Amino acid sequence: MSSIPALQAIKLTHNVLLKQLITKGRLIGIIIVGLLPILLGWVIGRQSDDPLEAGVGFVSYMGLSILVPIVALIFASASLGDTREDGTLVYLWLRPISRLSVSIGAWAASVTIALPLTVIPMTISAILLDAGNTVIVGTVLTSILAVLAYSSLFVLLGLIVKNPVLWGIAYIFIWEAIVASFAKPAAALAISGYSRAIITKRTNVDFDYLFDPSQGVSALMLIIITIAGIAFSSARLNRLEVP
Amino acid sequence: MELITVNELSMQFGQHRALDSVDFTVHSGVTGLVGANGAGKTTFMSIALGLRAPTIGSIKVLGLEPVVDGAKLRSLVSYGPERNILPDEMPAVDFVKHLAEVRGIPRKEAKTRASDILWLVGLGEERFRPIGTMSTGQRQRVKLAQAIAADPQLVFLDEPTDGLDPLARDEVLTLIRQISEEYGIHVMISSHLLEEVEQICDNIVILNAGKLVAAGQLDKLTGESTGLEIELVTVDEHPNSIEDVERALQQAGLIVQREPESAILRIPEGAPELLPDLVRDAVADAGARLKRLEHRRRNLEDIILDVPS
Amino acid sequence: MSTTGNARILDRGYRKFDGERLGVGSAIRSTAWHTTRSIFGLGRKARHKIFPMAILGITYLIVVIQLAIVFFFGSNDAGFLTEDSWAMVAPAIVMILFAALVAPDAIVRDQKDGMYSLYMSTPLTKPTYLAAKTLSVAGSILLITFGPALLYLLGKTIKGLGPDGIGAWFETFGRLLLACLLVSLFLCAFGLAFSCFTNRRAIASIVVLLAYVGTNIPSWILYEETNIGKNILLINPIETAYEFGARLCNAESIVNEYSAISTSMVTLGFFAWLIATCSIITFIYRNREAI
Amino acid sequence: MAPKPPPPIHMIDVSGASKTFGNVVAVSDVSFTLDAGVTALLGPNGAGKSTLFRMLCGLTTPTVGTVKVLGRDARKDTPVRGKIGLSPQQDALFDRLTAQQFVEIAAKTHGVANSLESTKHALTLVDLETVTNKPVGSFSKGMRQRVKLAAALVNDPQILILDEPLSGLDPVQRNRMIELFHSLGSQGKCVLISSHILDEVARIGSQVLVIAQGRLAASGDYRDLRTLMEDQPHAIQIRTNQPRRLGAALLEREIIDGINIEEETLNITTSHIDTFGRSIAPIAKELNVSLNEVVPMDDDLESVFRYLIKGK
Incomplete structure (x- = not known):
């Protein structure tokens, strides 16, 4: 009865938190939100004169800047944030398992639920846009990477602030959407700066962004953000006052 | 009303x-x-x-x-x-x-x-x-x-x-x-x-x-006596006073319950009317120190525990 | 209680209330007033006053500055006081921010701090409770819709730029009042409908804002990127309500693209949204446990 | 010269522990040790009971002093966390899990070898074996309380820390759980329980720790604590057929200090409890006065508690 193997601990944490995260209200709300891009993708695909440019603009603004971060925010910030808020964190914290396993488990649970709820509607929407396979592949790839990074960031956010959804929304709409569009250093510190770069580079649609990293650098940065987020979460768990 | x-x-x-x-x-x-x-x-x-x-x-x-x-x-x-x-x-x-x-x-x-x-x-x-x-x-x-x-x-x-x-x-x-x-x-x-x-x-x-x-x-539901409890304290000069009280009461024809080593004697309900005086005299004669003499009364918990669940 | 010739001791204990109890009307009034105080942060810490007071201040400031320029500097020709009074109603984004702030404060707070259960244990019922809340929220919104517009209308009248003749003036006034009332009620219903799901105030505010963003952005994308046509703009509830108000006042459309939509379509859109939001509120509260 | 034996490791060892939150002092310079057996932790609301429990489990660190469980610090030492069972104060559980899943997760995260069997056993101990497949979110407060208890017991911990474990239980369950605590205590486990209900505490056991205003006010057997309160005269109620005569005799012999008569009830206070106990029966016999009841009014736990908290 000493420490539990890390993989086992991650799996257990993932399973518990996943069950807690999937509530009827959240699921219905997100699916309704997910129908929106599908509908829009379909309409744009049928009615637009330049589906490629309209489509990529739609994917990067509607999808990568709004749908992906919001869905990730709702689940990831709740994964450990809710347990800290209501006091159930103690049932994971006071166990002979490492903090890193708990953070990874929480992140994995958020990804498990956020991934299908974002990538599926985004992919369907990209198919309905009817703008070629590069858009579809680009959409899938960037959505996945963005979900990983946002989930990691918002798991951490849930452990730091009391109202993570409020702070997260402010961050998404103010920093990621507005500030990052006007200031180059800000874009370098925003997930959307990298995720949008991947899809525009892949499809060769030029939006004249200020910040223009290559595909490889962007993907690497998103992965680094993911890892850093998890590492900080686990450090935060170590220093936390557990209710 | x-x-x-x-x-x-x-x-x-x-x-x-x-x-x-x-x-x-x-x-x-x-x-x-x-x-x-x-x-x-x-x-x-x-x-x-x-x-x-x-x-x-x-x-x-x-x-x-x-x-x-x-x-x-x-x-x-x-x-x-x-x-x-x-x-x-x-x-x-x-x-x-x-x-x-x-x-x-x-x-x-x-x-x-x-x-x-x-x-x-x-x-x-x-x-x-x-x-x-x-x-x-x-x-x-x-x-x-x-x-x-x-x-x-x-x-x-x-x-x-x-x-x-x-x-x-x-x-x-x-x-x-x-x-x-x-x-x-x-x-x-x-x-x-x-x-x-x-x-x-x-x-x-x-x-x-x-x-x-x-x-x-x-x-009306509670308060009815279900017996008498006598709690004594051992005294150095009369190390056997508790046993003495117990024996005296038994000799008077009473049923006395006592857990081993316990200083509490229980007399279940249905005891005779002269009981208080019997107890008083038994304690006085044994030279015991009386801590408590109290009727155990039926309370709400008894009512609830009585109901088969 | 005891009295002798020149001394007495009085019982200061509990007093029975023998007067007549006031009815449900008074309960509604008290609750509405109480809610309104809470909305504007009266009797609470200063930080609760900042947002509502700032929005209130800004909406009035715009009109007051315009009037001040005209009255103190006499610049009638500078293009001031030439607009319809309806144009002085605060812009949609301000209104929705205000609604997202006010509606959750009015009802979500009650869920969280137990006041809802307490209200239900008084002569208030679910319908009268909602009536009190509507009175308060719609009333607060009316302050920033009707208030500035009325000031502007009065300014115009005093300068002789208003409607000619008493009959025409009262018609303009009546239309303005009716439009503001209906639009305020609409915003109130919209705010309440999207904030009654949850018992967390921050989430409720976000849901209200997202409901706006989630209808606004798609309506424009669909309008601009596709060939569906102008009627698609009616899926944007707030602009639809504003356009409906403008039609009632015989005023110019605030957002140009809406001017091409027929009045009957605008009316249809307005009432469809109003009925939908009211149905959401009714449904949620019908199923809500009182205790 | 033989080497000095190392000091014994106590199961719980709190030494000079204080905890402050900003200007608020939650726990102030508390020291005590505990070993196998059942101990009740008492104190008014806000006295620092929960903070003390959280420190014991490492959920929060003491600002000053040390808190050791089995000789280790639960915040830093991973394995020792597997030897603590905590039933926390908060009511929240993973609502979407069934009782079985909830306890099984606890077993697995504790690395219990045959988790399924241990889970079953723990749920049986708390009388929940019939509802194992229902989600805990649908449970009443008493059932949730027992699920928490099962989760705390499932890894057979050495240390059990139970924050208000009896609240919400009905009398039958309460008695069953108290029995369970006693059996765990006699199996050599260190069981520390907080409770607000003094009648419950008196049944949990006579070992108490009392904290008030963040400080340790008393520890030990509460019946012994009463005798330490020497400045506090004992109040006793006597039911007799001749209260005036008996009262006068007791006063005259200087056995009692104060007296108050209501119909057939004689309320007295005495600073000589030993003499009183020895002489009440002989005096009554001598005067031929009946002694229907002799009831001490203030040696119950509540009076001890009141004295310790308020000093009266």
Whole structure:
């Protein structure tokens, strides 16, 4: 009865938190939100004169800047944030398992639920846009990477602030959407700066962004953000006052 | 006076039967509604306030039918909820005043009453403090104050001592007794603690898993002696005094129960009338030190444990 | 209680209330007033006053500055006081921010701090409770819709730029009042409908804002990127309500693209949204446990 | 010279522990040790009970002092966390899990070898074996309380820390759980229980720790604590057929200090409890006065508690 193997601990944490995260209200709300891009993708695909440019603009603004971060925010910030808020964190914290396993488990649970709820509607929407396979592949790839990074960031956010959804929304709409569009250093510190770069580079649609990293650098940065987020979460768990 | 009459009352939530053909009458004074959490206490209160229609059966509160005359009834009765959450930013006096107004007291009158009532519950000095800065005990008093501020005929208090420590609990119970005795407001409190109900109630209603276990006047249901208990202390000069007392009583023809090594002797019910004198003489003759001589009385716990579950 | 010739001890204890109890009307009034105080942060800490007061201040400031320029500097020709009074109603984004702030404060707070249960234990019922809340929220919104517009209308009248003749003036006034009332009610219903799901105030505000963003952005994308046509703009509830108000006042459309939509379509859109939001509120509250 | 034996490791060892939150002192310079057996922790609301429990489990660190469980610090030492069972104060559980799943997760995260069997056993101990497949979110407060208890017991911990474990239980369950605590205590486990209900505490056991205003006010057997309260005269109620005669005799012999008569009840206070106990029966016999009841009014736990908290 000493420490539990890390993989086992991650799996257990993932399973518990996943069950807690999937509530009827959240699921219905997100699916309704997910129908929106599908509908829009379909309409744009049928009615637009330049589906490629309209489509990529739609994917990067509607999808990568709004749908992906919001869905990730709702689940990831709740994964450990809710347990800290209501006091159930103690049932994971006071166990002979490492903090890193708990953070990874929480992140994995958020990804498990956020991934299908974002990538599926985004992919369907990209198919309905009817703008070629590069858009579809680009959409899938960037959505996945963005979900990983946002989930990691918002798991951490849930452990730091009391109202993570409020702070997260402010961050998404103010920093990621507005500030990052006007200031180059800000874009370098925003997930959307990298995720949008991947899809525009892949499809060769030029939006004249200020910040223009290559595909490889962007993907690497998103992965680094993911890892850093998890590492900080686990450090935060170590220093936390557990209710 | 019959405050509440309940007739074959049942409440069904899906598969779950919260109340199961319950029948009882509540008379004046303080009535304790006893049962574990989930026994149907809160459900009963919400029916009595007209906030839920019973599935079957009828109920009358102050002669009114709650479902039909809910609004009218609720201007005559008040309610103190179980959950210990209140508007944290509001000063206590504003909170009490506002609810008094909503219950039909004119504005100016509500203002003076709010202040008076907060003095009565012992929060006079604190009345301008936001409720969020108050201790659990003070918050329970605020809940009491809002319930009596509109001068109701009857108040329902759901677990009014929940979360209180023993000292604060005693103070709140004393207040509730006072509300009934001095202010003439009838009270129904729900509680899962038998001890506190025994302490302050005139009448009780015991529920268990939605079924009525017992209802009636407390002193008629309890108090009957179930035997005598004698607790002694060993004295150095008479090391065998406890055994001596035990033997003397047995020789007088009494059944004496004693756990091994225990300093407590029990004489079950049905003992002869001269018992007190027998005990007195046995203790005196043995030179024992008497710590306690007390009748064991039937209490609520006995009533509940008697019922086969 | 005890009295002798020149001394007495009075009982200061509990007093019975022998007067007449006021009815449900008074309960509604008290609750509405109480809610309104809470909305504007009166009797609470200063930080609760900032947002509502700032929005209130800004909406009035715009009109007051315009009037001040005209009255103190006499610049009638500078293009001031030439607009319809309806144009002075605060812009949609301000209104939705205000609604997202006010509606959750009015009802979500009650769920969280137990006031809802307490209200239900008083003579208030679910419908009268909602009436009190509507009175308060719609009334607060009316302050920033009707207030500035009325000031502007009065300014115009005093300068002789208003409607000619008493009959025409009262018609303009009546239309303005009716439009503001209906639009305020609409915003109130919209705010309440999207904030009654949850018992967390921050989430409720976000849901209200997202409901706006989630209808606004798609309506424009669909309008601009596709060939569906102008009627698609009616899926944007707030602009639809504003356009409906403009039609009632015989004023110019605030957002140009809406001017091409027929009045009957605008009316249809307005009432469809109003009925939908009211149905949401009714549905949620019908199923809500009182205790 | 033989080497000095190392000091014994106590199961719980709190030494000079204080905890402050900003200006608020939650726990102030508390020291005590506990070993196998059942101990009740008492104190008014806000006295620092929960903070003390959280420190013991490492959920929060003491500002000053040390808190050791089985000789280790639960915040830093991973394995020792597997030897603690905590039933926390908060009511929240993973609501969407069934009782079985909830306890099984606890077993697995503790690395219990045959988790299924241990889970079953723990749920049986708390009388929940019939509802194992229902989600805990649908449970009543008493059932949730027992699920928490099962989760705390499932890894067969050395240390059990139970914050208000009896609240919400009905009398039958309460008695069953108290029995369970006693059996765990006699199995050599260190069981520390907080409760507000003094009648419950008196049944839980006579070992108490009392904290008030963040400080340790008393520890030990509460019946012994009463005798330490020497400045507090004992109040005793006597039911007799001749209260005036008996009272006068007791006063005359200087056995009692104060007296108050109501019908057939004689209320007395005495500073000489030993003499009183020895002489009450002989005096009554001598005067031929009946002694129907002799009931000490203030040696119950409540009086001890009141004295310790308020000093009266």
